[in-house]
Amino acid sequence: MTLSEEDYIKVIYHLGKNENGTVSTNAIADRMETKPSSVTDMVRKLSEKGFVNYKKYKGVSLTEIGTKTALTLVRKHRLWEVFLVEKLNFPWDEVHEVAEQLEHIKSEKLVDKLDKHLDYPEVDPHGDPIPSKNGAFKKSIKKLMNEIPIGANGVCVGVKDSSPPFLKFLDKNNIALGDSILILDKEEFDESLHIRINGSDIHISSQIASNLYLRITE
Amino acid sequence: MTLSEEDYIKVIYHLGKNENGTVSTNAIADRMETKPSSVTDMVRKLSEKGFVNYKKYKGVSLTEIGTKTALTLVRKHRLWEVFLVEKLNFPWDEVHEVAEQLEHIKSEKLVDKLDKHLDYPEVDPHGDPIPSKNGAFKKSIKKLMNEIPIGANGVCVGVKDSSPPFLKFLDKNNIALGDSILILDKEEFDESLHIRINGSDIHISSQIASNLYLRITE
DNA sequence: ACAAATTTTTAGTTTTATCTAAATTTTTAT
DNA sequence: ATAAAAATTTAGATAAAACTAAAAATTTGT
Ligand SMILES: [Mn+2]
Ligand SMILES: [Mn+2]
Ligand SMILES: [Mn+2]
Ligand SMILES: [Mn+2]
Numbered sequence A, B: 001m002t003l004s005e006e007d008y009i010k011v012i013y014h015l016g017k018n019e020n021g022t023v024s025t026n027a028i029a030d031r032m033e034t035k036p037s038s039v040t041d042m043v044r045k046l047s048e049k050g051f052v053n054y055k056k057y058k059g060v061s062l063t064e065i066g067t068k069t070a071l072t073l074v075r076k077h078r079l080w081e082v083f084l085v086e087k088l089n090f091p092w093d094e095v096h097e098v099a100e101q102l103e104h105i106k107s108e109k110l111v112d113k114l115d116k117h118l119d120y121p122e123v124d125p126h127g128d129p130i131p132s133k134n135g136a137f138k139k140s141i142k143k144l145m146n147e148i149p150i151g152a153n154g155v156c157v158g159v160k161d162s163s164p165p166f167l168k169f170l171d172k173n174n175i176a177l178g179d180s181i182l183i184l185d186k187e188e189f190d191e192s193l194h195i196r197i198n199g200s201d202i203h204i205s206s207q208i209a210s211n212l213y214l215r216i217t218e
Numbered sequence C: 001a002c003a004a005a006t007t008t009t010t011a012g013t014t015t016t017a018t019c020t021a022a023a024t025t026t027t028t029a030t
Numbered sequence D: 001a002t003a004a005a006a007a008t009t010t011a012g013a014t015a016a017a018a019c020t021a022a023a024a025a026t027t028t029g030t
Helices: A003-018 A025-032 A036-047 A064-086 A097-101 A110-117 A166-170 B003-018 B026-030 B036-048 B064-086 B095-102 B110-116 B164-172
Strands: A052-054 A060-062 A153-159 A180-186 A195-198 A198-204 A211-218 B050-054 B060-062 B155-157 B178-186 B193-198 B201-204 B213-217
Touching: A003 A025, A003 A036, A003 A060, A003 A064, A025 A036, A036 A060, A060 A064, A064 A097, A064 A110, A153 A166, B003 B026, B003 B036, B003 B060, B003 B064, B026 B036, B036 B050, B036 B060, B050 B213, B060 B064, B064 B095, B064 B110, B155 B164
Parallel strands: none
Antiparallel strands: A052 A060, A153 A180, A153 A211, A180 A195, A195 A198, B050 B060, B155 B178, B155 B213, B178 B193, B193 B201
């Protein structure tokens, strides 16, 4: 597996999660910031190697071995993110880029020892679950904040958008994973929310609310 | 800097240390496990980029910027080795291979934070010095065990050969860095040594003695 | 249903890092 | 000094991963 092949497989995995599993050439090209013709070439190669199912003009989906490979990469990526935040004190908005490189280091023993060193974490710094060695997820019951009824209590457990600008915004407003949140009210006009967090009442836009996951506590 | 360019620069650095600084095409090819013709191509490219001085048929040497680059790589390699041994409990004979990959991760911030996390180590698990951020070494006064007079006391501070077979041999014989050693006697016939270590007297071959560094304690 | 728009693939190049085989230069030995 | 040996470079090829431009297939809108 080359670095490039690995990145393609990860992208196909992430895009396939939302859809029925089948991903279009253009969608991959967009995400990889490359050209559709390059995607066609790579997808054909991955198909020959058995990682994806591919029918010309019909899109691609991961095979069983392709899915296994993707999960191993996601596991490595997220474990490294935990390491960077927990052990090296990186800000959570800077870890993705470095983990994008570290995920390609080839050593099963390294991943096992890293997992142990981190005390077997179940989620990464953005609240995303870390697959176990055999590819199993602990599934969590989480909902986007804008889909939660007024009056409900929850704990902030993840972000949908984990881009640096959004994460920096959360830092600036003292919103962190693990915080308790009470939904006070919703404005009809723009769907913005009034919430209580860390003892203070604040007003957040629907764009923010639709990118924060809560686990409802009752 | 591609991964391959970085590996070439590191090899030229290590080979140049022993010689006058000028390294031959074949020496590089041997060490890189590649063909001389490939080395010629790469060396020409590195020369165009300003990392090495190169005159056809006359060998290569690192420029100032090339040396700086090599030292940064050596620093990263050795810091990662310390991490693997100290934090992840890797055996010292298995870290080189993994560090060979980790040294190529591009993030200055990562190296700084790793250095701090490890509490600014001065040597790697094999006793080799770690260059500082600006490329300075702490020079240590160490000698090969076979060059030390009978009766002298020393502390084992490094290995010359850090190949897994030699390191495993030392483990098996309970010889580790930091151990105090007294040279008891030398056999004329094969230059083998009788030494006292950890309270017991043992007999070691000249091949072993010529690959262990001691710092003489008096 | 069918023309237009969009998506995807094909064909032909480029760059990087290799290789083999042949040519050239340098070194060594008589 | 010169022939043989060794080291090094050149020439030409290959494989991976990109790209552009053009062709082909699919989807969309009327
Ligand atoms: Mn990546
Ligand atoms: Mn993450
Ligand atoms: Mn390397
Ligand atoms: Mn080392």
